[in-house]
Amino acid sequence: MPTSLETMISAIQPINLDAVQAASDHLDQLTKPPGSLGKLEEIAKQLAGITGITVPKIGKKAVIVMAADHGVCEEGISAFPSEVTQQMVLNFCSGGAAVNVLARHANADVVCVDIGVNAPLEHPLLYSRKVRFGTANMAKGPAMTEQEAHQAIQVGIQLVEELAAQGYTLFATGEMGIGNTTASSAILAVLTEEEIKHTVGRGTGIDDERLQHKQAVIARAIELNQPDKDNALDVLAKLGGLEIAGLTGVILGAALHRCPIVIDGFISSAAALVASRIAPLSVSYMIASHQSQEKGHERLLKAIGLSPMLHMDMRLGEGTGAVLAFPIIEAALKIMMEMATFASAGVSQTDNQTDS
Numbered sequence: 001m002p003t004s005l006e007t008m009i010s011a012i013q014p015i016n017l018d019a020v021q022a023a024s025d026h027l028d029q030l031t032k033p034p035g036s037l038g039k040l041e042e043i044a045k046q047l048a049g050i051t052g053i054t055v056p057k058i059g060k061k062a063v064i065v066m067a068a069d070h071g072v073c074e075e076g077i078s079a080f081p082s083e084v085t086q087q088m089v090l091n092f093c094s095g096g097a098a099v100n101v102l103a104r105h106a107n108a109d110v111v112c113v114d115i116g117v118n119a120p121l122e123h124p125l126l127y128s129r130k131v132r133f134g135t136a137n138m139a140k141g142p143a144m145t146e147q148e149a150h151q152a153i154q155v156g157i158q159l160v161e162e163l164a165a166q167g168y169t170l171f172a173t174g175e176m177g178i179g180n181t182t183a184s185s186a187i188l189a190v191l192t193e194e195e196i197k198h199t200v201g202r203g204t205g206i207d208d209e210r211l212q213h214k215q216a217v218i219a220r221a222i223e224l225n226q227p228d229k230d231n232a233l234d235v236l237a238k239l240g241g242l243e244i245a246g247l248t249g250v251i252l253g254a255a256l257h258r259c260p261i262v263i264d265g266f267i268s269s270a271a272a273l274v275a276s277r278i279a280p281l282s283v284s285y286m287i288a289s290h291q292s293q294e295k296g297h298e299r300l301l302k303a304i305g306l307s308p309m310l311h312m313d314m315r316l317g318e319g320t321g322a323v324l325a326f327p328i329i330e331a332a333l334k335i336m337m338e339m340a341t342f343a344s345a346g347v348s349q350t351d352n353q354t355d356s
């Protein structure tokens with residue numbers, strides 16, 4: 001691992017357990033049976049631990065949508081052509097994609113990043129951080145060099161640093177890249193030593209025949225590249241995508257800046273799995289938003305140690321599930337701020353008759 005990345009990773013701190021305890025004590029004073037708000041309480045405690053503040057305030061919110069192309073598309077593994085990636089980037093920039101709508105609903109900003117789209121793209125709202133014009137075809141050789149994977153991770157880390165300086169405190173992962181469920185499935189298979197048939201799904205909606213072909217392409221890519229399962233950076237470089245590497249950086253950057261990072265669907269979770277292997281402490285900064293319908297996502301979340309809060313039968317990516325979770329996260333903080341305590345409301349906290 002490059003020393004700059006090692007230094008950064010060693011700067012990630014564990015979450016503050018005193019703040020978690022203080023939040024837990026406060027929750028138990030509120031007018032409800034202990035633990036009865038379930039995951040809302042877990043989120044409130046996690047936010048306290050992440051920020052080190054019992055009842056933190058949320059500043060600006062952003063979903064970072066990393067976009068890149070995949071050389072493996074020439075194998076015919078998606079239901080859509082690669083050109084859709086660049087077309088969707090312009091759609092994100094003009095505010096018309098699903099994630100734009102849901103981000104507006106959650107009062108969050110969409111930060112769209114060209115980290116490796118296979119076309120020269122320009123738009124006043126686009127963050128141009130291209131590492132290269134798409135990956136190489138992983139079925140014929142490594143998708144990218146380790147140096148490029150590292151560069152893409154740094155793009156993500158630096159972007160979070162920039163946004164944190166502008167007052168953003170809550171982040172979500174999003175992505176766009178035709179072919180990226182292939183890359184994500186391959187990463188999942190290698191890092192968890194899982195059989196390919198359990199890690200590969202239909203992505204944009206391929207039929208049975210194409211699904212079998214997709215599995216065969218992934219098997220070939222793994223056989224050819226021989227990624228080292230104990231070296232997540234090697235796996236990321238050989239099988240990954242530039243947007244997946246960029247999101248790994250976003251997750252590490254959020255952990256470094258003590259900000260919660262909401263993880264979207266299958267592809268975002270592949271980036272989270274890589275982050276968890278490179279920097280295990282980063283997991284406590286992650287909040288899993290939803291369970292995607294993509295096959296393998298449940299396994300992927302389990303491998304990281306995350307439990308999703310929403311089951312919406314969604315399978316889009318872009319950060320759609322993650323921004324949908326923003327209002328729930330804010331609701332958890334409102335509970336901490338606005339609920340009356342047993343003492344202030346004059347509500348009995350114990351059954352005195354049983355006690356006596």
Ligand SMILES: Cc1cc2ncn([C@H]3O[C@H](COP(=O)(O)O)[C@@H](O)[C@H]3O)c2cc1C
Binds near residue numbers: 077079080181316
């Ligand atoms: C119009 C359109 C919008 C999307 N937004 C996200 N994805 C999602 O689908 C792609 C992954 O599926 P596969 O691996 O099968 O290509 C990614 O771009 C992902 O973000 C989209 C796909 C399409 C077609």
Ligand SMILES: O=C(O)c1cccnc1
Binds near residue numbers: 204292314
């Ligand atoms: O869960 C996802 O992120 C997903 C699933 C299918 C296609 N694109 C994205």
